[in-house]
Amino acid sequence: MIKGSCMIGQSGGPTAVINASLLGIIEEAKKKQVFDHIYGLLNGIDGIIKEKFVDFNDYDIQKLKLLKTTPAAALGSVRFKLPNDFNNTIYKTIEEVFVKYNVRCFYYIGGNDSMDTCHKLGEYFKKINFDCKVIGIPKTIDNDIVEIDHTPGYGSASKFIYTTISEIYEDTKVYEKGRVTIVEVMGRDSGWLTASTKLASLGGYGPDLIYLPEHTFILEEFLEDVDKIYKKKQRVMVALSEGIKDKSGNYVLQQRLYNQNDSFGHLQLGGVGMVLGEIISKKLNLPVRSVELNILQRCAAHLLSKTDIDEAYNCGKYGVRFYLDGKTDVMVSYKRKEETKYQLKYYTIPLEKVANLVKGVPSNWINERGNDLSNDYLEYALPLIQGDIKLPKVNGIIKYFDINEKIEQN
Amino acid sequence: MIKGSCMIGQSGGPTAVINASLLGIIEEAKKKQVFDHIYGLLNGIDGIIKEKFVDFNDYDIQKLKLLKTTPAAALGSVRFKLPNDFNNTIYKTIEEVFVKYNVRCFYYIGGNDSMDTCHKLGEYFKKINFDCKVIGIPKTIDNDIVEIDHTPGYGSASKFIYTTISEIYEDTKVYEKGRVTIVEVMGRDSGWLTASTKLASLGGYGPDLIYLPEHTFILEEFLEDVDKIYKKKQRVMVALSEGIKDKSGNYVLQQRLYNQNDSFGHLQLGGVGMVLGEIISKKLNLPVRSVELNILQRCAAHLLSKTDIDEAYNCGKYGVRFYLDGKTDVMVSYKRKEETKYQLKYYTIPLEKVANLVKGVPSNWINERGNDLSNDYLEYALPLIQGDIKLPKVNGIIKYFDINEKIEQN
Numbered sequence: 001m002i003k004g005s006c007m008i009g010q011s012g013g014p015t016a017v018i019n020a021s022l023l024g025i026i027e028e029a030k031k032k033q034v035f036d037h038i039y040g041l042l043n044g045i046d047g048i049i050k051e052k053f054v055d056f057n058d059y060d061i062q063k064l065k066l067l068k069t070t071p072a073a074a075l076g077s078v079r080f081k082l083p084n085d086f087n088n089t090i091y092k093t094i095e096e097v098f099v100k101y102n103v104r105c106f107y108y109i110g111g112n113d114s115m116d117t118c119h120k121l122g123e124y125f126k127k128i129n130f131d132c133k134v135i136g137i138p139k140t141i142d143n144d145i146v147e148i149d150h151t152p153g154y155g156s157a158s159k160f161i162y163t164t165i166s167e168i169y170e171d172t173k174v175y176e177k178g179r180v181t182i183v184e185v186m187g188r189d190s191g192w193l194t195a196s197t198k199l200a201s202l203g204g205y206g207p208d209l210i211y212l213p214e215h216t217f218i219l220e221e222f223l224e225d226v227d228k229i230y231k232k233k234q235r236v237m238v239a240l241s242e243g244i245k246d247k248s249g250n251y252v253l254q255q256r257l258y259n260q261n262d263s264f265g266h267l268q269l270g271g272v273g274m275v276l277g278e279i280i281s282k283k284l285n286l287p288v289r290s291v292e293l294n295i296l297q298r299c300a301a302h303l304l305s306k307t308d309i310d311e312a313y314n315c316g317k318y319g320v321r322f323y324l325d326g327k328t329d330v331m332v333s334y335k336r337k338e339e340t341k342y343q344l345k346y347y348t349i350p351l352e353k354v355a356n357l358v359k360g361v362p363s364n365w366i367n368e369r370g371n372d373l374s375n376d377y378l379e380y381a382l383p384l385i386q387g388d389i390k391l392p393k394v395n396g397i398i399k400y401f402d403i404n405e406k407i408e409q410n
Numbered sequence: 411m412i413k414g415s416c417m418i419g420q421s422g423g424p425t426a427v428i429n430a431s432l433l434g435i436i437e438e439a440k441k442k443q444v445f446d447h448i449y450g451l452l453n454g455i456d457g458i459i460k461e462k463f464v465d466f467n468d469y470d471i472q473k474l475k476l477l478k479t480t481p482a483a484a485l486g487s488v489r490f491k492l493p494n495d496f497n498n499t500i501y502k503t504i505e506e507v508f509v510k511y512n513v514r515c516f517y518y519i520g521g522n523d524s525m526d527t528c529h530k531l532g533e534y535f536k537k538i539n540f541d542c543k544v545i546g547i548p549k550t551i552d553n554d555i556v557e558i559d560h561t562p563g564y565g566s567a568s569k570f571i572y573t574t575i576s577e578i579y580e581d582t583k584v585y586e587k588g589r590v591t592i593v594e595v596m597g598r599d600s601g602w603l604t605a606s607t608k609l610a611s612l613g614g615y616g617p618d619l620i621y622l623p624e625h626t627f628i629l630e631e632f633l634e635d636v637d638k639i640y641k642k643k644q645r646v647m648v649a650l651s652e653g654i655k656d657k658s659g660n661y662v663l664q665q666r667l668y669n670q671n672d673s674f675g676h677l678q679l680g681g682v683g684m685v686l687g688e689i690i691s692k693k694l695n696l697p698v699r700s701v702e703l704n705i706l707q708r709c710a711a712h713l714l715s716k717t718d719i720d721e722a723y724n725c726g727k728y729g730v731r732f733y734l735d736g737k738t739d740v741m742v743s744y745k746r747k748e749e750t751k752y753q754l755k756y757y758t759i760p761l762e763k764v765a766n767l768v769k770g771v772p773s774n775w776i777n778e779r780g781n782d783l784s785n786d787y788l789e790y791a792l793p794l795i796q797g798d799i800k801l802p803k804v805n806g807i808i809k810y811f812d813i814n815e816k817i818e819q820n
Contacts, residue, residue: 072580
């Protein structure tokens with residue numbers, strides 16, 4: 001029986017758990033002896049075209065386990081979208097590389113854009129009758145992939161955000177006369193990450209006002225709300241998404257900083273908290289501090305949710321099982337079982353139902369004034385941040401997986 | 411025997427461990443039955459003048475234990491410096507309040523400025539022959555207090571900084587063509603916090619270039635170094651202190667943002683990373699990302715160093731013991747014992763030797779070009795970040811101490 005090989009790529013923005021999914025594929029495939037070779041593509045699709053990849057047979061099994069707690073993307077990532085035209089030479093190139101290395105399954109761990117890449121490859125292989133399965137493994141801190149209860153990566157990002165929001169809240173209380181503290185959270189078109197600041201309220205901490213891109217941001221009402229709360233409490237904490245939009249649907253702040261637009265044409269955002277801070281300072285004459293949680297949101301492995309890590313791992317594991325079931329052109333997904341205790345059921349979703357779509361926070365979870373969330377969100381999110389992880393350390397210093405550390409050949 | 415009471419205040423910027431020192435005083439004083447009442451001043455000196463304080467007899471002993479892992483300043487803080495003139499009415503006011511509540515010892519947990527306040531009170535009480543001891547308990551993330559090996563608060567801040575620097579480093583590696591990542595670290599006049607980014611190198615991560623305020627920052631050399639490393643590695647990670655200074659001794663960036671100068675006349679810094687990023691973008695035409703670690707550096711209780719917490723607690727505990735020894739006008743201090751294993755010996759230092767002075771990173775720990783640190787720093791800092799703390803949680807949500815939660819009176 002010819003087992004052939006599989007290729008695994010990572011794509012899009014890094015998360016704290018994308019490597020756990022990679023480990024899930026590797027360990028399950030090795031355990032069930034599914035492939036002769038498990039290749040890890042360096043920089044996603046780019047690794048196919050340039051034939052740049054590693055063979056996980058060359059790695060020590062114990063060291064691979066470090067992947068579970070290594071943030072970012074151990075294989076490297078890429079932002080690259082396949083063209084719509086199947087006659088484009090890139091498809092032929094990919095096919096040739098896959099034939100050369102006898103690739104029977106292509107795994108791509110990524111978000112919306114990556115699922116589009118997966119779907120196109122799946123369609124292409126069907127069209128040319130090439131027997132290579134294509135399986136998408138979801139990941140994104142943004143939680144904006146459709147047809148899945150929540151995305152791997154979201155739980156850990158939420159945990160980082162709600163925890164640091166709680167700490168910043170304690171910090172804002174120390175002086176008798178406080179400030180307006182604005183915390184800017186990632187999230188271009190969906191407010192899931194900003195919503196997670198609400199979790200802090202379960203401890204009695206957190207923002208007085210929360211603004212998501214799913215609800216129109218009205219500056220006048222914002223200033224009114226800030227002013228009112230400051231007068232009452234002598235301090236205000238605001239959490240807002242970098243992607244909040246005005247009545248016309250434009251970003252409140254189309255600030256480009258010095259980064260170019262990314263290669264998918266998404267506008268690089270940032271600084272909306274700082275600019276609203278300036279407006280508050282000028283119009284309300286209140287002391288302001290702006291805090292940007294920045295890229296720590298996507299790489300804070302030190303605050304991993306065990307639930308999230310386990311689910312990310314399982315997505316990889318089930319990716320192997322679904323391959324054995326003959327599935328292709330699908331994304332691994334899960335939903336909550338209808339039981340009191342939080343539990344997931346894993347299944348597959350056709351990629352065409354997923355690619356390029358975006359899931360926002362349900363509008364009925366946001367209050368009418370657009371500055372708070374209902375308890376529905378808390379019920380949804382609380383199970384996702386449960387469980388702590390102890391990071392592997394050497395002499396008290398964190399140790400991550402290193403793709404360059406192979407087994408030494410004699 | 412009249413035991414009298416003590417008053418404890420917290421002052422200056424919050425840290426993740428200032429409340430552990432508070433708990434150290436409370437628990438040791440209760441254990442040894444030193445005082446009839448242990449009062450906690452709300453907002454430091456301000457709490458004396460306004461007679462705003464709590465009595466720790468009104469709190470549940472178990473709930474008080476939460477102080478050990480509660481960030482910021484549970485009693486609230488203040489930025490207020492006593493005047494030099496002892497004839498100022500404020501001294502008389504303090505004396506009257508202390509007489510009224512039979513205060514035998516005043517504990518002030520704070521940094522350089524707070525030690526000045528302590529020292530002035532100590533001198534004043536000596537001058538008027540008033541039998542109230544004054545004991546300073548050191549704390550500051552800045553590690554810039556003289557006559558102490560390192561300050562409580564520094565270890566946890568270092569741990570947060572080196573950990574997130576390691577994570578950001580992993581994040582910077584994911585794309586084939588990387589960026590220049592500039593991480594701006596707190597530290598106005600001393601580079602201790604920025605130095606702690608060097609700890610990441612022990613794991614194989616961390617900045618290529620490190621700039622401290624103790625060494626003149628030369629823009630041309632900085633650009634040369636960034637350019638050279640980028641050409642070699644296709645990515646550069648820079649850590650720099652917000653307080654780096656040019657040849658004339660001026661801050662590289664005297665940016666005020668929208669905050670006023672603080673009440674001690676210190677300039678509010680911030681944004682130097684962003685402005686240097688713009689210069690790199692324009693002059694070297696490289697993609698740049700600026701990250702400000704911001705106030706998380708001083709309040710990240712989720713990354714507490716157990717060593718730091720224990721030492722902060724001990725400073726409080728020894729504060730009680732030194733009171734019993736009859737000490738006054740002193741700061742609790744410690745030095746390393748001359749043993750192979752890291753261990754501290756606690757003692758006192760006269761406040762006049764401490765007040766208002768600032769300790770920087772030794773210049774012989776910084777390389778000639780001013781862009782790196784020697785192993786001396788690593789040997790010094792590594793013991794300070796050791797040991798992890800498990801945070802108390804309720805339903806998976808962090809629980810801090812709350813000054814408003816007193817024992818219910820029937």
